[in-house]
Amino acid sequence: MQYRLFGRTKIQVSEIGHGTWTMGSRWGARDDRTAIDSLVASIDLGVNFIDTAFVYGHGHSEGLIASALKLRPKKEIFIATKVPPKNHQWPAQHAVPVEESFTKKHIIEYTEKSLKNLRRDFIDLQQLHVWNDTWLGHGDFLEGIEKLKQEGKIRFFGVSLNDHQPNSALQIVASGLIDSVQVIYNIFDQTPETKLFPVCQKHNVAVIARVPFDEGSLTGTLTPQTIFHPKDWRKTYFTPERLPEVCQKVNKLTFLVRDEIKTLSQAALKFCLSHPQVSLVIPGMKKINHVKENCAASDGKILTGEELEKIKTHAWNRNFYN
Ligand SMILES: NC(=O)c1ccc[n+]([C@@H]2O[C@H](COP(=O)([O-])OP(=O)(O)OC[C@H]3O[C@@H](n4cnc5c(N)ncnc54)[C@H](OP(=O)(O)O)[C@@H]3O)[C@@H](O)[C@H]2O)c1
Numbered sequence: 666m667q668y669r670l671f672g673r674t675k676i677q678v679s680e681i682g683h684g685t686w687t688m689g690s691r692w693g694a695r696d697d698r699t700a701i702d703s704l705v706a707s708i709d710l711g712v713n714f715i716d717t718a719f720v721y722g723h724g725h726s727e728g729l730i731a732s733a734l735k736l737r738p739k740k741e742i743f744i745a746t747k748v749p750p751k752n753h754q755w756p757a758q759h760a761v762p763v764e765e766s767f768t769k770k771h772i773i774e775y776t777e778k779s780l781k782n783l784r785r786d787f788i789d790l791q792q793l794h795v796w797n798d799t800w801l802g803h804g805d806f807l808e809g810i811e812k813l814k815q816e817g818k819i820r821f822f823g824v825s826l827n828d829h830q831p832n833s834a835l836q837i838v839a840s841g842l843i844d845s846v847q848v849i850y851n852i853f854d855q856t857p858e859t860k861l862f863p864v865c866q867k868h869n870v871a872v873i874a875r876v877p878f879d880e881g882s883l884t885g886t887l888t889p890q891t892i893f894h895p896k897d898w899r900k901t902y903f904t905p906e907r908l909p910e911v912c913q914k915v916n917k918l919t920f921l922v923r924d925e926i927k928t929l930s931q932a933a934l935k936f937c938l939s940h941p942q943v944s945l946v947i948p949g950m951k952k953i954n955h956v957k958e959n960c961a962a963s964d965g966k967i968l969t970g971e972e973l974e975k976i977k978t979h980a981w982n983r984n985f986y987n
Pocket of ligand 1: 683684685686687688716717747794825826847875876877878879880881884886930947948949950951952954955956958959
């Protein structure tokens with residue numbers, strides 16, 4: 666496992682972080698034992714950053730992390746969680762005032778809940794689970810962050826951006842108020858490269874690249890016949906009408922599998938890590954074999970310039986979340 670500096674925090678984080686939405690909720694049948702084992706496997710392979718959120722099963726994913734950390738008590742693991750918006754509205758809408766999403770009281774209340782679920786005295790990174798630059802300079806939410814920092818309950822503060830809207834946080838990045846942004850960045854959605862990454866570089870804000878596999882397609886394991894578990898939200902993302910086109914686009918990426926890059930999943934992770942502005946990538950993982958395969962992608966070798974040039978032609982501008 667290789668490590669990178671997490672923006673201005675002076676903390677070294679593993680290039681592969683553990684995304685935990687898939688073990689929390691809405692991804693089909695739960696298997697908590699395997700999920701905990703996958704977290705422990707990650708830690709044993711050098712992962713020191715785990716991303717979670719209160720809404721991943723109403724604290725369920727946070728509780729699984731607490732159980733895994735109990736099995737590795739000596740390891741220093743950087744935990745990032747998220748406060749849900751008060752109105753539970755994803756994505757954040759422009760016309761909605763910040764008071765409907767985040768207030769001082771709400772941020773403190775949810776941080777306390779997450780601390781309890783995680784069974785910790787502090788959270789390394791507290792993130793707002795949605796963001797909208799029109800909120801900057803309004804409301805009292807920053808007072809909540811300040812108070813929590815003063816009390817030692819959170820160390821750093823960041824925002825997680827709306828799906829496929831990397832330019833919705835340029836102002837808060839430039840404001841110097843945040844330590845990190847979390848953004849969709851993968852072979853299909855390369856848009857953060859244009860404006861977000863340069864502004865993050867200028868202000869030394871860490872970039873957490875999320876959804877590296879486009880919710881699974883970029884692992885190369887889906888087929889036009891894939892049927893999702895009835896409780897897997899992706900049945901409305903990769904609908905039977907969309908799957909043939911998705912698979913057709915993914916099949917054109919097989920040129921990336923070569924030598925030490927054994928699978929498309931590893932190539933998809935290396936794509937994210939090939940951008941110098943990316944601090945780490947956080948694949949969702951609840952299976953040990955996925956953990957092993959993904960951690961092996963952090964071997965210090967990035968994609969070649971030729972491969973990266975070719976990947977540019979595979980960007981795909983679409984939003985299946987709507
Ligand atoms: N708004 C937000 O802030 C937001 C939104 C989305 C995601 N996130 C964060 O970002 C993380 C990553 O995004 P995501 O989990 O939605 O999507 P993702 O990482 O693009 O894809 C996750 C899917 O890929 C599978 N997978 C992982 N490694 C694999 C491998 N080597 N081979 C085959 N399949 C593999 C996972 O399976 P298993 O889980 O079964 O191992 C899961 O089905 C989340 O877990 C969460 O922490 C944040």
